[in-house]
Amino acid sequence: MRPLLDLRHLQLIQAIIETGRITDAAEKLGVTPSALSHRLREAERRLDVPLFTRMHKRLRVTPAAEYLAVVAERVLSDLSRAEEDVRRMNAGIQHVVRLSVEAYSNYRWLPAFIKFLKSRTEAIDLQIMASARSDPLTGVQNRQIDIAVMSGDITQPGLASLPLFEDPLLYIMAPTHRLADRRYVEGSDIVGEPFITYTKVPRPDREFARLFRPTDSYPTWAATVELPEAIVELVASDLGTSVLSNWALRTAIAEGRIVGAQVTEDGITIPWCAVLRTEDMQEDDPIRVVANLLAEWCGQTDSGFHIT
Incomplete structure (x- = not known):
């Protein structure tokens, strides 16, 4: 059965959702507003459902368009990856593995790992997908990325994880801070301290559960910065x-x-792992090969990612 919509329709749905206006979406796609309007009407006619409604000169997204936008992101991402794979094959690259690191965009470790990767195989190229760091698990499940470097214990159907390294959490402050000379901090030390967090969602192995709650000692939430x-x-x-x-x-x-000071006298150490799809766990799969090499490289020292 022939699909009712093609890639042009998916692209226009994405563009309209991103911009909110026909004229802006048309400019983004490099077509005229009238051509884009015609293409939108054609898509709605083929589906027999409205994709957008007008409100105060802007377009409001309907549930149908929201669903198609999710599909469009996956389809267009796969197509973009396929095009990139084909281009790289001509340069001797046979496989491209996409990787993202949870929360952090510090990639000072990356050059050293790529040198290590290239010393083992020239056929695999690594692509960093920094935009997926806010929700890398979903990125792996939706095939937007192949490997998510994650902290904590990951147990989800369809996903597998390979241990990489253990890493302590640090309580960080300015060099002039009153606690700057402490080797470690306890709950009583941080009462009332302005505290900046990248998430207020408590996790069972982090500072909320192991520093704040046990002593009923809480800082003052100053900001949430992702x-x-x-x-x-x-x-x-x-x-x-x-x-x-x-x-x-x-x-x-x-x-x-x-x-940086240790969090509690005993410290809080977090395991980091490489998460990939279960279907990619065969030993000869390029995704598994990269995950294995990343684990081997991290294990060469006691410090996990070798940042210089």
């Missing part, structure tokens, strides 16, 4: 404190811009 690198800059300017993973903080600590 980019850890921005949190580091705010902390360095003494605008608050935070708790983040040690591996992503080494550069800022080495430069003396922030100070």
Whole structure:
């Protein structure tokens, strides 16, 4: 059965949702507004359902368009990847593996790992999908990425994980902070402290459950900033404190811009792993090969990602 819609229809749905206006969407796609309007009417006629409704000169998305937009993102992503794969094949690359790291956009470890990867295989290229870091598990499930580097224990149907390294959480502050000379901090130390977090969703193995709740000691929530690198800059300017993973903080600590203390006397250590689809777990699958090499590379030192 021939599909009612083609790629042009999916592209226009995406463009209209992103811009909210026919004229802006047409400019984004490089067509005239009248041509885009005609294409939209054609799509609605073929489906026999409205995709957008007008309100105050803007287009409001209907549930049908929202659903098609999700499909469009997956289809267009797969098509873009296929085109990129074909181009890279001509340069001797046979496989492209897409990877993203949960929450963090610190990729100072990447050049060293790529050199390690190339020393083992020239046929696999690594593509970093930084835009997927906010929800990498969904990215793996939707095939937008192939490997998600995640913290914590990941148990979801259809997904498998390979251990990479263990990494401590650090309580970070400005060098002039009153706790800057502490080797570790306890709950009583941080009561009332301005605290910047990238998520207020408690996790059972993090500071909420293992530092704040056990002692009924809480900081003052100063801000929620979803980019850890921005949190580091705010902390360095003494605008608050935070708790983040040690591996992503080494550069800022080495430069003396922030100070890190262990979280509780015993410390809180978090496991990091490579998450991939169960169907990609065969030993000769390029995705599994990259995951295995990443685990091997991380295991060469006790510090996980080798950031220099």
